[in-house]
Amino acid sequence: MDQMPRKLPLTVLRFSQYRALAGGRRLYNQPSSFAFHPPSHLTRYEFEATLTMHRSIWEMAPNLVEAHILIKDDDFWSTSEEISLLASLCRLYVSHGKILDYVRAPALVELGFPLGTTGRPYLESFLARSSCTLQRLCIPDGIEFSPHEFNAHETLAVLNMVSTLIELRIIISNSSRQVNVLIAELTASDAGTNIVAPHLSCISFAPRPWLPVPFDYEAYVQMTKSRWESQQCALIRTELCMTDSTPIRSLDLLRENGLQFMLWTGLEATKITGHWICSCTLD
Template sequence: MSVLPCVACGASARQAEVDLISAVGARQSLLLNSNVPPEASDLASVQTTITETDAQLANLDAQIARRPASLRDLEERRTMLWNYRTRTHAILSPLRRVPPELLGHIFLCTLPGAVEALKRGRIDMADSPWLLTQISSHWRAVALSIPSLWSNISIDYMESFHNASTYSLPLVETQIQRSRELRIHFYGCEEMDATPQTAMLQLLSHHSLRWRDLSLGITSAMAPFLPSLRDRLPALKTLWIHWNIPQSHPAVTPLDCFQTASSLVNVGIHNSELYVPILFPAHALTRYELNAPWDFHLGILNNAPSLVEARIIIYSDQEPWPVLAQPILLPHLRRLYLSHPEFADSLVLPALEELAGEVPNLDMAALLRALVERSSCTLRRLASIRTVSAQAIIELLRRFPSITELAISMDSMNHYQAVHSLIAALTSLSGDPSLAPGLNQILFGCQYGTDIDYEVYLDMLKSRWNAENCDLKLAALLIDSGKAPDQATLDGLAALRRDGLYLSVLTGSAAGDEMNLWSYATDW
């Protein structure tokens, strides 16, 4: 047999192998070069081809074993046949028969999260959904038929600035054309040239009627553009605003462009330096978080009867406190973070189940206790954020035995002794059976370089885990930047985990992100 070049790859091949590959009919050739699923009538011929290829492979393996001098030629021929067999066998792959609806669901699961996408600082064509259009014509057709696959637009010019990358207007425009609803994360950068940022924002605003979720980091260059959005946000349901403008910037008038966004149900606003009132409708809200003066919060609470969750941060001290004729009734509110317990007497919350805030002393604990008692609700979760008084927490645990989850975070070593005293009080149920007998989740977090006595913490978990009258199921230890537990503590925690305790130990930014959730904060 003469040696001929393979028409596919240029490798050496014997006439027999070439004949085998060339003998494929038009139908099988179509199947080899596409993702078209085979019909029942195709299966016999495909299987025959695989069998004949296996025979040729076996023959070549025998020749390679007998004729080492011709090893290179034989190996090239074998590689050619093996590649051909692999492609032929792929015709029978079950993946070709996956219904487009199921394939689309799988595609949606491949989308990067918003935080991950923002860190790119650019649109990455190697990410989903762009990559899905480059695999095959079938996958491309499926990807282009699913508008929700293209809905998430994540742009962070701060990351782009640091990574020396950029965002492509044509690519974003293409993505918009392929989508229906739009979920937008757009964060500006004060240090970067404003021209490309405003151009991108203008492109997005042309499609504001389709905005469903909007997370916006506002810069001074963007602020004058925002009023044009008024009356153009009918579908907007979720709004997150991060106001990045420094205090040195000239005074900014209240922003009212979102006041006509009648579909809003979830609003979060963070003013890091310069307080600017941002107006929005409250009648349909089920959740909001905001740092603002108390009277601004009152305006929201008085007009938001459907609230389920609220994170209320008082922007600045305000004395004297406003006196209400009667407390505000919020019949559906289940989760509340209140930065200043002094305002607890302004609320009646009959559905309240989870309460978070700063509990620095017994007086603050008394205000929170009065809120729960006045509301006749069943409190199941208590979170003390940043400031910790062991005496105050113990008083609340004793007063409300219905509490099943306790979360404690501290951000100053001034609270070290208080946390130590609280851990000691929780160490054994035998001395005080009335202290949180139903507590099944205990979460401790250390922020900004703080830490706790890990040996005492481990002893507390062991004591409660082994107590007959305790129902501990879950524990968490989160340290964002402080001293990590020693090996003995880690070994003890691992032993509890093996024994059945669900235990989470996190460090670094992941720990900080998780602690934010304890106070119902979000980072859209």
């Protein structure tokens, strides 16, 4: 007799799976109309819901390693000041910085969130509360003219504040002008003085094709070259996600001398940027 296939334990949950489990009802419309009990072995999840629903999952899934937490209505927040301990969480992406106010994650090494002009206080309090060694930061550009829009000044402040950061990833949807300002600030001078975040070993960008102000590729190459050649900088790697495969000869030459330069295009670029915000890693 053929044996029935053994069901594997559920360790990953994505929003599409949840909708099927919940009979197609959207998670944030009527969160009290059904109950979902993730098993304790759930290690990764990604979906959009109310903060209340997310918190219920945190309580029942103590072994979470990776979470992609989206909240549809940014104006809906819990009145409870209770903070959830996610002791095993290593990688986290949140759609709003305020979500960090409800989490303590001492093992976190990778974080993605729209820093904008309002996110730094959330990050500061989260890091002080968690005492984690944050190593990788991804900043996805938000809506133009919103508090989530990329801001060079705030990003520089975070880079100077978090000395444990070794990787910076930026997804550019609107604020290429501000990103160009950041690139200029990250460029190491010939004198080698006042170098911003010399501890960064990897700096990567993903400019979208519809940018109102073009991404300054020449400045990006100059910044990378200056930090690669500086004795005070730790840069050894850079990644660039583009819509075409235009070769960047200057960085190809540096690659021949040891620079880890990765150029991604098309579907590969989409997949890589998904990894940057802890999304495609759930596949």
